[in-house]
Every structure is written in structure tokens, then in C-alpha cells.
Amino acid sequence: MRGTKLLRQVHLWVLAALASTLLAGCGDEYVVLNPKGPVAQTQYDLIVISTILCAIIIIPVLALTAFIVYRYRDTPGNKASYKPEWAHSTTLEVIWWGIPVIIVALLGYFTVRDVYALKESPNKEVPPITIQVTSLDWKWLFTYPEQGIATVNYLEIPAGVPVQFHLSAEAPMNSFWVPELGGQIYAMSGMTTELYLQADEPGEFDGRGANFTGEGFAHMNFKVVAKPQEEFDQWVKEVKGTTPALTKEDYEELKQPGLAEVMTFSSFPEGLFEEIVSKYSHGHPMHSSDAAPQTNE
Incomplete structure (x- = not known):
């Protein structure tokens, strides 16, 4: 019976290891551990430091647990010392509280x-540069106040340039996340949060909504494209010269629950983001939070 139980446990461990190996191939790489900018690099370093510090406790505890179970097992002939009256050790107390x-x-x-x-x-x-981010059901609206353009489910930024995001929501609270560029931060109705990100070099990165917001939550993904400054400026000119304007009527339709494809707009109503934030403040001053991004721990 004991042998059958042990065999079953080994079988489960083998299946778990095999599943982990196979599922690891579902993605090209672990994006959280693949920083492509200074913010993500700082957070990656913090993850490494935290892991090492925690391992200083976890590894000795696991090793001592295995040793104690083996050393003091109840078997005939076990010569381990037996001290039923032992109650206190100052040295041990200092060790397991001090460390x-x-x-x-x-x-x-x-x-x-x-x-x-x-x-x-x-x-x-x-x-x-400043980019305003509005979380909708179930899509992302990006407005560029300095460039005067807007996009949906698509974000283009200049490589090597810090981007200051101002985030809010016209829908249930969501979390804005570009794993390779930095940690996630919440977008909430009636307030703004701020986040700095930067891409060190040109490339494409996956962005996503990281907070459950209903039926279309799984499709709240967007592409982030970092380009050299000259190419970014050229893209802005193309958008301004070849795409329609985003009107108030277009926005009212866009904010309705539903999925959306990638869209670009040559302009958007002035003060749109501020209006979105203030409409849920119920007469109170707009609340702005410069909270730092969540780390991926």
C-alpha cells in the first residue's frame, strides 16, 4: 500500500514537471523578466533582490525541516538526543528573530x-512626452495632447524618450500594463494616476488590461510600437493628414460596451480627458494620484 501511494505521488510530480515544461513553450519568453526600458529594469532588479533576500530564509528553513524530520524520526536505534525538559535558547531566539x-x-x-x-x-x-490613457469597455483610448492625435488599441512612442502617462477610466477600474516596459498601474473613474515608462530601443511590445472588467476583458490588448524620434514624428504627420477627427459623437459611440479594432484619429475634442475625469467627480475637485507603478511581485 505504501509503495503504491509513493508511486502515485511520483507520478503526479512527473506530470506537473512535464506540464510546466510544455506550457513554458506557449510564449517566446517571460516578458516580466525581459526588461526593455529603465523602469522595467529597476523593477526587475527589485524582483531579483527580493528573491535573493527571501531565499536566505526559505532555503535554510526547508533544509532544516528535511534534516529535523530525518534526524529525529521515530525509528528503532535512532541515537538522536532526547531532551524533554528543554525550553529555551537565547542563541536560537536571536537567530530566528534577528535574521x-x-x-x-x-x-x-x-x-x-x-x-x-x-x-x-x-x-x-x-x-x-505626455499621453492620456482612458480605459473603456473593452478597449483603450490614447490621446496625445501635445501632438493633437488619438488612437484606439494602439500606442506609438519615440524610443529613448520618457513617456508620462495620465490614466483614468470611463468604465470599471482596470489596470494598464506593458510588462516589458514596466509594472502595472490602475486606471480609475473620477481620478487620474500617473506612470512613467520608456523604451530603450525601437521595438514592439504587448500591452494589456490586467484587471478583470467583464465579458470583453480578455480582448483588452494593445500593441506598443517604439520608433526613433524622426519616424515617430513622421507617423504623427501621417495620422494628422490621413485620418478622420474624433468627434464627441464618435466618442459617445466608442465608449459603449463592445470590442474595437485599431483606430487612429487626426484630432480629438479639446479637454476630452479632463471631461472624462471630472464627470465622475460629482462636483469635487479632480483627484490626481502620482502613485508609483506596482511592481510585478
Whole structure:
């Protein structure tokens, strides 16, 4: 009976390992661990530091657990010392309380340091561009106030230039996430959140909604394309010269629940983003949060 149970457990472990190996091939790479910009790199470093610090506790605890189970097992002839009256050891108390306190202090230091660093532009020498992000049911609207254009489910940015995102929602709360460029941050009705991202080099990156918002949630994906500044400027000119304007009527239709394809607009109503935010403030001043992005831990 015992042998059958052991065989069954081994079988389950083999199946789990096999499934992990096969499922790992579903994607080209682990995007969270593939930073392509300074924000993502900072968060990646924080993940590595946190993993190492936690391993300092976890690995010895697991090793000691295995050792104690084996050393003090109830078997004939076991020579392990037996001290039924033992109750206290100052040395052990210092070890198993002191080390975790140090680990938590170090985790707190690195986390606070990086969280505050990510509240500012990752590149002080290059002025950032501003992009306003509105979460809709079930699509993303991006407005470029400096360029005067808008896009749906598509985001183009200049490589090597910090991007300051202002985020809000016309629908249930969602979470804006481009894994290779940085951690996710919430987009909420009646307020704005801010997030800095930057792509170090030209490339294409996958963006997604990371908070469940209903039936079409799984389709709230968008493509982020980073291009050299000259190509980005040329793209802006093409959009302004070849696409229609986004009117208030178009926006009212766009915000209705449903899926949408990629769209570009040569202009959008002035103050549209501010109007979206203020309509849910119920007469109160607009609330703005510059909270740092969530790390992917």
C-alpha cells in the first residue's frame, strides 16, 4: 500500500514537471523578466533582490525541516538526543528573530528607494512626452495632447524618450500594463494616476488590461510600437493628414460596451480627458494620484 501511494505521488510530480515544461513553450519568453526600458529594469532588479533576500530564509528553513524530520524520526536505534525538559535558547531566539528582522528591513529599504525613484522621469536629460490613457469597455483610448492625435488599441512612442502617462477610466477600474516596459498601474473613474515608462530601443511590445472588467476583458490588448524620434514624428504627420477627427459623437459611440479594432484619429475634442475625469467627480475637485507603478511581485 505504501509503495503504491509513493508511486502515485511520483507520478503526479512527473506530470506537473512535464506540464510546466510544455506550457513554458506557449510564449517566446517571460516578458516580466525581459526588461526593455529603465523602469522595467529597476523593477526587475527589485524582483531579483527580493528573491535573493527571501531565499536566505526559505532555503535554510526547508533544509532544516528535511534534516529535523530525518534526524529525529521515530525509528528503532535512532541515537538522536532526547531532551524533554528543554525550553529555551537565547542563541536560537536571536537567530530566528534577528535574521528575519534584518531581511524585512532590507526589503523595505530597497522597495521604498525604488518606488520613490519610479515616481520621477527615468531620464532627466530628455523632456518626456505626455499621453492620456482612458480605459473603456473593452478597449483603450490614447490621446496625445501635445501632438493633437488619438488612437484606439494602439500606442506609438519615440524610443529613448520618457513617456508620462495620465490614466483614468470611463468604465470599471482596470489596470494598464506593458510588462516589458514596466509594472502595472490602475486606471480609475473620477481620478487620474500617473506612470512613467520608456523604451530603450525601437521595438514592439504587448500591452494589456490586467484587471478583470467583464465579458470583453480578455480582448483588452494593445500593441506598443517604439520608433526613433524622426519616424515617430513622421507617423504623427501621417495620422494628422490621413485620418478622420474624433468627434464627441464618435466618442459617445466608442465608449459603449463592445470590442474595437485599431483606430487612429487626426484630432480629438479639446479637454476630452479632463471631461472624462471630472464627470465622475460629482462636483469635487479632480483627484490626481502620482502613485508609483506596482511592481510585478
